[in-house]
Amino acid sequence: MIEKNVRCPKCHEIVSFSGEPGERITVTCPKCGAQGKVTFEKLTTDKDFAIEVSHLKKVYGNLIAVNDISFSIKKGDVFAFLGPNGAGKTTTVEMIESIRIPTAGMIKILSKDIRTNFDDVKNDIGVLPQEFHSFERLTVKETLVYFSNLYKKQANVDEIIEAMDLKGNQNQLYTNLSGGLKQRVGVAIALVNDPEIIFLDEPTTGLDPKARREVWNVIAGLKKKGKTIFLTTHYMEEAEYLADHIAIIHKGKIIAEGSLDELLNRYGKGKILYIKRLKTKNVKELLQQKGFEVTSEENGDIAVRITYKEHVIEVLSALRHDCIDYGSIDIKRSNLEEVFLHLTGSKLGEVAS
Amino acid sequence: MRLKVIASDFKVNIKAWSRSKGTLFWTLAFPVMLILIFGAIFSGVGEVEYELDVQDLDDSEMSHEFIKILEETGVIKVINVSVNEDIMSYIEENNIKRLLVIPEKYGEVIISSFGTNATVDLLFYFDQSEQSSNQVIRSVISNVIQSMNMELSHGRDIIKIEDIPTITEDFDFIDFFIPGMIGFTIMQTCIYGSIERNTKYRKYGILRKLLTTPITRAEWIFSKMLFMMFLSFLSSVIIILVGILVWGITITVDPLMITLMIITISATSFLFSGMGMLIGRFVKEEETADTAGGAISFPMMFLAGTFFPLDQMPEFLQEFARILPLYYVNEGLRNAMIYANQSEALLNSFIVIIFASIFFLAGVLLTKWNED
Numbered sequence: 001m002i003e004k005n006v007r008c009p010k011c012h013e014i015v016s017f018s019g020e021p022g023e024r025i026t027v028t029c030p031k032c033g034a035q036g037k038v039t040f041e042k043l044t045t046d047k048d049f050a051i052e053v054s055h056l057k058k059v060y061g062n063l064i065a066v067n068d069i070s071f072s073i074k075k076g077d078v079f080a081f082l083g084p085n086g087a088g089k090t091t092t093v094e095m096i097e098s099i100r101i102p103t104a105g106m107i108k109i110l111s112k113d114i115r116t117n118f119d120d121v122k123n124d125i126g127v128l129p130q131e132f133h134s135f136e137r138l139t140v141k142e143t144l145v146y147f148s149n150l151y152k153k154q155a156n157v158d159e160i161i162e163a164m165d166l167k168g169n170q171n172q173l174y175t176n177l178s179g180g181l182k183q184r185v186g187v188a189i190a191l192v193n194d195p196e197i198i199f200l201d202e203p204t205t206g207l208d209p210k211a212r213r214e215v216w217n218v219i220a221g222l223k224k225k226g227k228t229i230f231l232t233t234h235y236m237e238e239a240e241y242l243a244d245h246i247a248i249i250h251k252g253k254i255i256a257e258g259s260l261d262e263l264l265n266r267y268g269k270g271k272i273l274y275i276k277r278l279k280t281k282n283v284k285e286l287l288q289q290k291g292f293e294v295t296s297e298e299n300g301d302i303a304v305r306i307t308y309k310e311h312v313i314e315v316l317s318a319l320r321h322d323c324i325d326y327g328s329i330d331i332k333r334s335n336l337e338e339v340f341l342h343l344t345g346s347k348l349g350e351v352a353s
Numbered sequence: 354m355r356l357k358v359i360a361s362d363f364k365v366n367i368k369a370w371s372r373s374k375g376t377l378f379w380t381l382a383f384p385v386m387l388i389l390i391f392g393a394i395f396s397g398v399g400e401v402e403y404e405l406d407v408q409d410l411d412d413s414e415m416s417h418e419f420i421k422i423l424e425e426t427g428v429i430k431v432i433n434v435s436v437n438e439d440i441m442s443y444i445e446e447n448n449i450k451r452l453l454v455i456p457e458k459y460g461e462v463i464i465s466s467f468g469t470n471a472t473v474d475l476l477f478y479f480d481q482s483e484q485s486s487n488q489v490i491r492s493v494i495s496n497v498i499q500s501m502n503m504e505l506s507h508g509r510d511i512i513k514i515e516d517i518p519t520i521t522e523d524f525d526f527i528d529f530f531i532p533g534m535i536g537f538t539i540m541q542t543c544i545y546g547s548i549e550r551n552t553k554y555r556k557y558g559i560l561r562k563l564l565t566t567p568i569t570r571a572e573w574i575f576s577k578m579l580f581m582m583f584l585s586f587l588s589s590v591i592i593i594l595v596g597i598l599v600w601g602i603t604i605t606v607d608p609l610m611i612t613l614m615i616i617t618i619s620a621t622s623f624l625f626s627g628m629g630m631l632i633g634r635f636v637k638e639e640e641t642a643d644t645a646g647g648a649i650s651f652p653m654m655f656l657a658g659t660f661f662p663l664d665q666m667p668e669f670l671q672e673f674a675r676i677l678p679l680y681y682v683n684e685g686l687r688n689a690m691i692y693a694n695q696s697e698a699l700l701n702s703f704i705v706i707i708f709a710s711i712f713f714l715a716g717v718l719l720t721k722w723n724e725d
Contacts, residue, residue: 094561097564097565098723099723099724100724100725122565122566123567125565127561127562129558129562129565130558131557131558132557132558132559132561132562133556133557133558133559134559135365135369136369137369137372138365138368142365142368146361146362146365147566149357149358149361150358150361150563150566150567150568151566152567189562193566
């Protein structure tokens with residue numbers, strides 16, 4: 001039997017249910033009586049995980065940079081490690097890459113303990129370090145050939161160049177490339193050994209929005225090929241756009257973890273219906289009387305929480321019933337920024353490193 | 354260690370190096386430029402008056418007259434050597450480059466020459482290594498002799514000149530300078546090359562990246578040292594060639610000496626690569642590390658007898674020079690290349706090897722390969 005906590009979509013009460021792995025059962029909310037279905041995930045085995053981290057800790061003097069964190073990454077997933085600068089993202093990923101030595105904890109890559117098997121593991125991973133800058137006076141192709149020569153298992157360099165859309169730049173010196181191209185070369189370098197797992201440490205930091213999109217497309221392409229990707233980022237959009245699974249790290253601790261939907265449902269405000277330019281006053285009271293949750297009201301605009309899609313029609317019908325006219329409507333889903341704000345009390349971009 | 358990885362890494366180093374105009378300049382053109390400039394400054398080009406030591410054993414009116422004529426040429430400044438001096442030891446002790454001996458009975462022979470066939474030989478001792486200025490002086494002396502012979506006997510060679518080559522410890526400046534230049538260039542190349550690899554590569558994440566690839570530390574160090582030695586030998590060969598072609602230096606061609614030279618050059622590459630690693634280890638910012646490299650290498654360059662002999666420096670600086678590794682590099686190369694002084698060459702190359710072992714081992718052991 002496994003236990004699962006579920007938030008009731010109607011009354012937002014968090015309720016605990018238990019069931020067998022793989023089972024899907026119908027449940028009733030003990031508070032409001034609403035009915036719904038709960039699925040219990042199949043138990044995953046060791047072999048399903050690309051990376052397993054348990055009780056990982058890194059201490060520098062008085063500073064606990066990474067504080068007893070544990071997580072697992074399923075094969076083929078894009079795992080986003082999201083957090084502000086200085087949260088411990090790079091320290092964690094560099095411990096997994098064996099660049100830093102953990103103070104405590106255990107790391108397994110493809111079921112192999114990296115403390116004893118890292119030389120072996122090196123062939124299964126491809127790494128783009130943070131702020132990576134390759135040899136300035138080598139061309140793109142020479143760079144890839146150089147790194148490829150370090151491995152026993154080598155991917156075809158020309159194919160990587162093709163796949164990364166670097167063909168037109170392959171004979172350019174690295175130092176003459178734009179920031180976006182440099183990052184693409186960085187990702188390409190991480191692929192020279194055709195790795196199972198790819199680590200990308202802040203691959204889009206410092207890039208303009210267009211270059212960022214290009215790198216995202218590259219990452220999405222890698223996911224399609226079935227690669228497991230460990231992505232660290234402080235951009236929520238990046239995690240939202242790319243990740244199957246997100247862990248939010250703050251001050252060295254993982255404060256939330258799950259799929260985007262799970263995180264939004266658990267910590268976000270859900271979906272919000274914005275009704276703008278209302279022609280009538282006291283709409284808030286009216287809607288509240290009818291059992292809707294109004295999250296804000298200002299300057300004739302009103303925001304109502306939508307927990308299931310029928311809510312939208314119900315709200316609009318209520319307005320129509322009372323002949324209340326309005327300018328426009330808009331439905332917004334909450335985002336990770338909100339989740340982060342909810343969890344830490346501060347905005348992601350505002351947290352000092 | 355896998356040869357393929359080392360070869361690939363080595364090749365990449367050469368490629369990147371040959372594409373950087375800056376490094377090409379500092380490793381190849383700069384030393385050549387220095388040799389040309391310093392050579393021109395110090396090798397006596399433009400010297401207008403040459404000193405000539407003269408021992409007048411005759412001490413007669415005739416010999417005084419001869420000396421007077423020499424001085425009147427305006428090219429020669431005569432320095433009188435006491436008749437009691439033993440010539441060979443005088444030359445050796447005072448590093449005399451040329452010396453003229455007027456024999457006893459010089460005046461007598463000239464006076465009696467009107468009736469007889471008697472001749473007198475002036476002895477011209479000269480240092481073979483000092484070719485250019487000695488040629489000037491010798492031609493001045495023979496001109497004087499010729500015109501005297503003309504006057505005395507209408508052309509019969511009464512006064513003749515006998516050449517006696519000597520070898521003194523004091524070589525030309527350029528002979529001194531070339532080995533120093535080699536030592537200095539290797540020092541600069543290896544210190545800065547090593548600093549670059551330990552600061553820039555760290556900052557750029559290249560070292561972190563390499564830690565996640567199968568290249569081993571030994572392979573990485575080995576190929577870097579291969580590259581540093583390649584640069585060291587390349588600059589040495591170029592410097593020696595310029596020395597031979599432009600300044601006419603002669604280097605010792607002897608299997609043992611050449612072996613000692615090669616050993617010293619190799620050990621020097623290790624020595625200063627190790628020193629660069631240590632600088633890069635403790636001064637992490639690239640620019641600061643370069644400055645630190647300069648702060649260590651430049652004073653060493655001046656104090657270790659690279660450009661001028663130690664005995665031109667105050668006593669305490671001479672003592673200080675003896676703790677500088679570059680001093681032994683310079684001396685080792687000089688003794689092997691130029692002086693052919695076997696025992697000194699052996700001793701100095703041995704000291705260089707000891708310095709190299711200490712610095713290189715310390716560099717490798719203290720370099721932080723992993724991040725904190």
